[in-house]
Amino acid sequence: xxxxxxxxxxxxFAAILFDMDGTLLSSIExxxxxxxxxxxQFGIDARTFLHGIHGQRAVDSVRQLNIPGIDPVVEAHxxxxxxxxxxxxxxxIPGAQAFVSTLPKDRWAIVTSAPRALADRRLAAAGLSPxxxxxxxxxxxxxxxxxxxxxxxxxQLGWTADDCLVFxxxxxxxxxxxxxxxxxxxxxxxxxxxxQTPHPTYVDYSGLHATVRPDGRLQLGSASR
Numbered sequence: 001x002x003x004x005x006x007x008x009x010x011x012x013f014a015a016i017l018f019d020m021d022g023t024l025l026s027s028i029e030x031x032x033x034x035x036x037x038x039x040x041q042f043g044i045d046a047r048t049f050l051h052g053i054h055g056q057r058a059v060d061s062v063r064q065l066n067i068p069g070i071d072p073v074v075e076a077h078x079x080x081x082x083x084x085x086x087x088x089x090x091x092x093i094p095g096a097q098a099f100v101s102t103l104p105k106d107r108w109a110i111v112t113s114a115p116r117a118l119a120d121r122r123l124a125a126a127g128l129s130p131x132x133x134x135x136x137x138x139x140x141x142x143x144x145x146x147x148x149x150x151x152x153x154x155x156q157l158g159w160t161a162d163d164c165l166v167f168x169x170x171x172x173x174x175x176x177x178x179x180x181x182x183x184x185x186x187x188x189x190x191x192x193x194x195x196q197t198p199h200p201t202y203v204d205y206s207g208l209h210a211t212v213r214p215d216g217r218l219q220l221g222s223a224s225r
Contacts, residue, residue, distance in 0.1 A: 005221040007200055008183055012217035014159040016103060016210065017150055017182070020112035020119060022054060022169035022190045024096045025126035029089040034082045038075070042067055054190075055170025057113045057143035080115050087125040093189045095205030097128060102210055107218060109133035109153040111166075113143050113173075133157055145175035150182060165220060174199065185220070 021027045035053060036046040044065070053061045059076035067075075100108060108131055112119050116136040123130050135153045142148055147161065154161040162181030168174045169187045174197065177184040184199040195201070200222075202208060207223040 005223065007185075007220045007222055008165075010219065011183070012213060012219050013165040013183075014163040014217060015107045015109065015154065015157045016165045016167065016218060016220075017109050017111050017153050017161075017177075018100070018167045019055070019169060019173045020110050020114060020122065023093065023167050023173075023187050024100070024110065024128060025090060025092050025122060026190050027083075027087075027090045027122050028054070028190045030086045031083060034079060034086055038079055038082065042070075055113060055144055055168075055172040057137045058115075059137075060143050080118050083114075083118050084121045087121060090122050090125040092126040092128055093187060093204050095208070099205040099208060099210065100128070100131075102212075103218070104212060104216070105132055106157065107212075107216070109135065109157055111135045111149045111153045113137055113149075144170075144172040145179065147176050147180035150176055150180040154180075154182075165218070171195075 018024050031053065032050050035050060039046040049065060058079050059072050062072040062075045110131055114122065114137060116138055119134060119136050120130065133153055133156045135149050137143060140149045140152060150166060151161045154164050164182050166177035166182040166184045167187060168177055168184055169190060174184055174186065186195065186197050186199050186201045187204065188195065188201055189204045209221050211219045211221060213219060
């Protein structure tokens with residue numbers, strides 16, 4: 001890697017922490033089908049809130065709807081079961097599989113707002129192998145944008161979050177990475193509208209590459225923006 005193509009002024013990182021949905025794989029079609037069917041039971045037009053479900057736990061999205069007389073935990077579980085059944089169209093973000101395959105197994109993790117059963121199902125559907133560290137909704141008391149999920153992933157890898165690089169796509173996740181003190185890269189493959197962000201932004205992984213230095217630390221480079 002030359003200095004000219006190195007991102008973050010050539011800074012190296014102990015590890016890379018990836019969000020899952022919208023960052024390593026696209027599940028937007030399946031998720032929105034399930035949420036649309038679920039919302040119809042309550043006479044809610046899903047188009048009024050679908051933009052906000054991505055990047056956070058289902059139970060938090062349900063709570064934000066303030067539907068009278070329901071148990072958000074129960075409803076989130078129903079949604080999860082439906083999402084496990086419907087993985088049609090779930091696929092890896094272009095270049096994601098090749099990118100993570102270059103990383104040492106103990107130097108990357110996935111940090112997702114999905115429950116573990118759903119994460120496993122979607123990763124399999126997208127043809128992606130889970131890493132040794134996979135942080136899911138059950139592992140943390142608060143979901144994104146709380147930084148605890150990224151801090152936990154970093155600790156399990158043996159590092160601190162501010163020494164790691166975060167890949168994200170959604171506002172809640174970006175805020176979680178920022179709050180954890182980590183530099184952030186934004187993947188926009190599933191975005192329907194431009195996002196205003198100060199972070200480096202890429203459609204997918206096609207122009208990105210990671211280099212493992214002799215000391216084991218990682219540097220991120222880009223062939224083009």
